Amino acid sequence: MQGLASAAHVGNAQSESILANNLGRLYLGLGLYDQARADADAAVRLARARDDDQRLGTFLITLGRAYSGMGQHELARETLREAYTLAKSCDDHATVAHALISFAAGGGGAVRGHHDA
Numbered sequence: 191m192q193g194l195a196s197a198a199h200v201g202n203a204q205s206e207s208i209l210a211n212n213l214g215r216l217y218l219g220l221g222l223y224d225q226a227r228a229d230a231d232a233a234v235r236l237a238r239a240r241d242d243d244q245r246l247g248t249f250l251i252t253l254g255r256a257y258s259g260m261g262q263h264e265l266a267r268e269t270l271r272e273a274y275t276l277a278k279s280c281d282d283h284a285t286v287a288h289a290l291i292s293f294a295a296g297g298g299g300a301v302r303g304h305h306d307a
Contacts, residue, residue: 207236207245214252223259230256247277247285251292258296266296 214230217223230253237246254269270293277285 203236203240204242204245207233207240207242207249210236211245211249211252214249214256218252218255218259221259223256227253227256227260243276243280244282247273247280247282247289250276251285251288254289255292255296258292263296267293270296 210229211233214226214228214233217226217229230249233249234246234253237243237249250269250273254266254273257263257269258266270289274286274289274293277283277289
């Protein structure tokens, strides 16, 4: 967390957003979904503020996975759909695939009744 504070202190929003997303992914792995959501949300806000569509899709996937872990399946679905649409518009095939995998891995609640992201 010291790295995140340092990035914020020097005003490096790109590094701050990447670090926040990485923390979110770490918390996902630990099953700490509330903390994962908070960090992923911070990463998304920073990326939106910089119009960083290249990273925003990845950050939205982390956020969507956190929502899914929290049982907020509608928010998970909406967030992952946004990640998919954004990645597709940027011709980012890796993030498109990651978004689709996250839909599938999210369990029945996140993907129920949804055939085309």
